[in-house]
Amino acid sequence: MAARVQSEPFDPALVTAGLGDGAGALVTFVGIVRDDGDLSALEIEHYPGMTEAALADYGQGAAARFGLTGWRVVHRYGRMAVGEQIMMVATAARHRRAAFDAADYLMDWLKSRAPFWKREIRRDGSAAWVAARDEDEASLARWQAGRPLGPP
Numbered sequence: 505m506a507a508r509v510q511s512e513p514f515d516p517a518l519v520t521a522g523l524g525d526g527a528g529a530l531v532t533f534v535g536i537v538r539d540d541g542d543l544s545a546l547e548i549e550h551y552p553g554m555t556e557a558a559l560a561d562y563g564q565g566a567a568a569r570f571g572l573t574g575w576r577v578v579h580r581y582g583r584m585a586v587g588e589q590i591m592m593v594a595t596a597a598r599h600r601r602a603a604f605d606a607a608d609y610l611m612d613w614l615k616s617r618a619p620f621w622k623r624e625i626r627r628d629g630s631a632a633w634v635a636a637r638d639e640d641e642a643s644l645a646r647w648q649a650g651r652p653l654g655p656p
Contacts, residue, residue, distance in 0.1 A: 505563060506576050507578075508577070509580075511580060514580070516532060516594075523596050524574075527596035528599055531595050532607075538586070543624055554619055566606045617644070
């Protein structure tokens with residue numbers, strides 16, 4: 505069980521190595537900088553130490569909430585071109601539903617609450633910070649179920 509924040513690309517096979525041992529399910533998700541037709545790159549900033557601690561807290565919360573046998577989160581920072589990997593979530597559990605739900609939970613949290621700041625760089629050289637999106641907040645709200653979001 506681990507959370508990593510790094511600037512360099514990662515190998516999904518290495519991230520998941522040994523994670524599914526003894527589990528009945530291993531779910532992975534890799535986020536990629538998507539081409540919206542005008543995007544050149546994405547720049548991501550974070551506060552070292554604070555970001556890793558937040559990712560670890562939510563990974564541990566997901567493990568407790570969904571009964572995971574293991575989890576890993578890798579998130580990159582710096583400049584990434586269209587098509588490059590941004591992040592990865594991997595969850596392992598005895599049963600598939602728990603692994604899928606935990607991965608979905610972690611993705612919703614990462615998208616809405618993880619302490620990263622994202623700036624889109626357009627092909628014309630202009631740049632703009634990415635604002636929170638209503639659909640991301642709605643996805644996150646699914647997990648609240650009458651209690652504060654976060655570790656149980």
